[in-house]
Amino acid sequence: MASRGGRLSWEAHVTTSAGRGFQQVAEQARTLIESARFIHPRLPPIYFEFIYNGAIDAVAFERAGCYFDGLTSGTLVTLQMLFGRMLADSRLFLQIGNPGAESALPPYCGFQPDAEKMFQAGVPLIRPKDKTRWAFTKYLLDQAILFLVGHEITHIVHGHVGFLTSRKDDRMYTESASITEPDNIELQALEADADQRSFISRLESLRLTLSDGRLAWYPNGINPEQLAFDLSFAVDALFRLFGDQPFVGLDLSKRSHPPRPLRRLLLMLTGAMGADGLFAEPLEGVSRTIFGEAAVACEHAFSLVLGEERATTGMQEAASIYGREYVKWISQIWNQGDLSKRLEPFAFI
Numbered sequence: 001m002a003s004r005g006g007r008l009s010w011e012a013h014v015t016t017s018a019g020r021g022f023q024q025v026a027e028q029a030r031t032l033i034e035s036a037r038f039i040h041p042r043l044p045p046i047y048f049e050f051i052y053n054g055a056i057d058a059v060a061f062e063r064a065g066c067y068f069d070g071l072t073s074g075t076l077v078t079l080q081m082l083f084g085r086m087l088a089d090s091r092l093f094l095q096i097g098n099p100g101a102e103s104a105l106p107p108y109c110g111f112q113p114d115a116e117k118m119f120q121a122g123v124p125l126i127r128p129k130d131k132t133r134w135a136f137t138k139y140l141l142d143q144a145i146l147f148l149v150g151h152e153i154t155h156i157v158h159g160h161v162g163f164l165t166s167r168k169d170d171r172m173y174t175e176s177a178s179i180t181e182p183d184n185i186e187l188q189a190l191e192a193d194a195d196q197r198s199f200i201s202r203l204e205s206l207r208l209t210l211s212d213g214r215l216a217w218y219p220n221g222i223n224p225e226q227l228a229f230d231l232s233f234a235v236d237a238l239f240r241l242f243g244d245q246p247f248v249g250l251d252l253s254k255r256s257h258p259p260r261p262l263r264r265l266l267l268m269l270t271g272a273m274g275a276d277g278l279f280a281e282p283l284e285g286v287s288r289t290i291f292g293e294a295a296v297a298c299e300h301a302f303s304l305v306l307g308e309e310r311a312t313t314g315m316q317e318a319a320s321i322y323g324r325e326y327v328k329w330i331s332q333i334w335n336q337g338d339l340s341k342r343l344e345p346f347a348f349i
Contacts, residue, residue, distance in 0.1 A: 005053035029149045043348040054116025060152040069152045077115035087128040087137045097132030107307025113241045136217040143234035150198035160190045162346025187256040189333035232294035244311035261314035
């Protein structure tokens with residue numbers, strides 16, 4: 001990983017708030033890994049580390065029989081800047097804490113998905129004044145980060161990493177990769193599989209949250225709709241960080257990842273189709289529109305934070321016949337092809 005910035009030595013800073021933040025995420029990631037190993041006993045050890053790099057990225061790879069899962073430091077910092085700025089604005093999340101303690105802030109000038117570049121441009125790290133809103137900021141951050149870590153773990157558990165390594169020994173899965181080869185549609189199918197499995201895993205975790213009975217930002221009790229909305233908003237914001245990204249007219253066969261608006265649509269469909277079935281008890285009755293409502297709220301928040309008109313082109317294209325047919329095409333790779341069988345020798349399911 002030296003070429004990508006090397007390992008972040010966060011342990012030397014555990015007495016600072018930033019160091020404690022990295023420590024908490026590292027502990028959460030390792031807990032996820034151990035949970036996966038409990039469910040899949042054949043799964044070998046997976047080593048998690050932070051990579052010292054300002055860009056938003058995550059990696060999963062194998063070397064000499066060892067598996068690694070990494071997250072860039074910029075991912076954590078950028079998401080904290082984003083969610084902190086949202087909850088520090090009195091016009092957003094009016095139901096959380098005391099929005100009257102906040103102000104109507106000016107746009108976040110110079111915001112981009114790279115913490116180092118934002119630091120150099122003098123973009124400030126803003127956090128809400130209200131303690132409850134700050135606690136909710138960290139909750140949204142956790143949901144986005146855990147989804148991303150779970151995505152990379154799925155690449156290992158489902159055999160994606162081993163499958164890819166068997167073809168290109170120097171290859172690793174990254175969120176920022178741009179791989180061009182004839183069968184890229186298969187790589188897109190693997191990305192969709194990792195997205196869906198990680199999102200379902202996060203939905204399943206809501207049962208534990210519900211069993212706790214109360215969260216500081218919902219003092220009158222919590223319900224499935226609120227939890228599903230918050231999760232969907234956090235994950236949607238992660239993808240939306242990279243812009244609206246229209247894609248109609250582009251040659252998508254050369255991409256190793258589906259366009260992010262399509263990935264957002266796929267997760268909305270995953271939530272809408274899976275929530276009731278997964279959570280008949282106690283999540284029965286989760287609204288099938290809640291995931292779409294979260295996407296709309298996400299666009300509204302980005303509009304205020306960035307001082308721009310609401311960007312809708314990418315999601316409109318994703319929801320079009322073209323976008324839905326493309327999602328269907330990716331799904332058919334599993335249903336009508338032999339990809340799943342070719343993954344079996346490398347999977348730990």
